[in-house]
Amino acid sequence: MGKTLAEKVWDEHVVRSTPGEPDLLYIDLHLIHEVTSPQAFDGLRLAGRKVRRPDLTLATEDHNVPTIDWDKPIADPVSKTQVDTLRKNAADFGVRLHPLGDIEQGIVHVVGPQLGLTQPGMTIVCGDSHTSTHGAFGAIAFGIGTSEVEHVLATQTLMQAKPKTMAVTVNGSLPDGVTAKDLILTLITQTGTGGGQGYIVEYRGQAIQELSMEGRMTICNMSIEWGAKAGMIAPDETTFAYIEGKPEAPKGDDWDAAVAHWKTLVTDEDAVFDKEIVLDASEMTPFVTWGTNPGQGVPLGATVPSPDDFEDPSDKVACENALEYMGLQAGTPMREVKVDTVFVGSCTNGRIEDLRLAAEIIKGHKVAEGTRLLVVPGSVRVRNQAMEEGLDQVFIEAGAEWRGAGCSMCLGMNPDQLTPGERSASTSNRNFEGRQGKGGRTHLVSIPVAAATAVRGTLSSPADLVRQEA
């Protein structure tokens, strides 16, 4: 019997396999940031251990960092301590670090791919659940906790039970204006936040093949939001074209050897998945969340659901709780929901293609009165590229705030936060209670919906802008 893509990559990384024990898996790339690493380095110090492979380790600062005044010392002393601790740890243990102010600084999941360090067939881990992003290249990539960070630092391996595999086949093409974000939000609502639990998911089918690398990263990024161990997409010409020429990509003969291997990284025709889901992309529409987990979503054209719409008693209660927290009335059209802040950015939607798309929609419009638009590039490189293309001017002329690189308002850990009761349309990945700041209310949206919402002040799609002009 043939193997799935996930099984091939997994099997290539097994250092040791013993019945009754998890596999010992080799890790090709370990990404590090300031929040989940300090206790791991402390553990190494206590045990007198060193980092086994500093040459397979890369650190950057993203969660805590401000997106304005990044040339000044970090104002919050506790955040500053955490960032300073990373700098000291990187220096003490010989780890390459891209600190605030460095040209390669940015969100760890934007930095890896843009450096060309993220490549097909790798195992990639980071103390961050959105490590699943890197699966877009045909890598097995997943988030780990701090104990595991320490384990990887010390041994360059992880003990992992082999997950089951699932295929999500998306047939047809996404209609105009419908993006990878809408696709993944649709899938999560269909499966629930636990639907992927225990599986490495391979996304395949026409709609996936037609996506750019940025779109594929958006899909894989949110694999964790339906509980999957990891998400993967088989590498193809789109993948190779993205990697070729990147700073850390293989060159010359190495490139040929790498591509020859990468081309073998596809699921064999006779391979069997433990589970399969089939979706039709051509039926998808702009999709937004109304509740407090990423599985509580509806098409933008729908209304806020009622607890009565759910049969399962715990779903009913979850709906009641969510409506109360979100300050929403069942039956309200989603398009009538007024938004205070629009956030464009994050490891889900903070890459150059995302900013180009947002700028294209916003160009010639103004941000609605009473609404704030925050545009936060995923990395310094993305920021510089956007400025080279004049995108910053489009945003600034529309009345948006053009910021520095970082996780920003995706999580309430740095100065960019919602205030209690403030409502956002956010291109990020989590609408949990308080995720963007205590009491903040989050609607997860795609880039086109975010841009149109900024212009109209209520949840909208670009089609609404056209209608407005007519």
Next chain:
Amino acid sequence: MEKFTTHTGVGVPLKRSNVDTDQIIPAVYLKRVTRTGFEDGLFAAWRNDPAFVLNNEAYAHGSILVAGPDFGTGSSREHAVWALQNYGFKVVLSARFADIFRGNSGKAGLVAAQVDEKVIQRLWDYLEHNPGGEITVDLESQTVSTPGGEVQDSFDIDPYTKWRLLNGLDDIGITLGHDADIASYEARRPSWKPVTQRV
């Protein structure tokens, strides 16, 4: 890591599904560089509500959390496990755990015991009739029980994690014992694999 064999303590009913890691500990509390002191952030938003279960004196010193399904979804923050442990929890019972949370629990020594949803309901019923009631979780026999025998059921935990918890073993120590295997794997890795620096 401390050994875990059996624990008897006050059960705390958390009647919510999808308790995500931002609920267990909001990001703003993640800034410490130690493994301790995270108890202040545990369920921070909910603890402002006087009706929240941990604000009930009967449950304030609980050590066994009886939670709804899909507990620990979201971020990879091990701080969620530390916050529970720092507060005094030894065990979390749920019908479904998010993978990363379950893994982190096993590494840090918190028992994430998976039980049938009906068992959770029976435990909630028991605690409703006996606020502050005790529950016993025995890892060797994989059982959860109450003193009056109201609940007597088994729970699931993967055998490897169980073995490590029972013996209080440190993963890194175990893995370093396989150093020769790691070195031999490294010797056969393709040379074109990327590196972050030449060392």
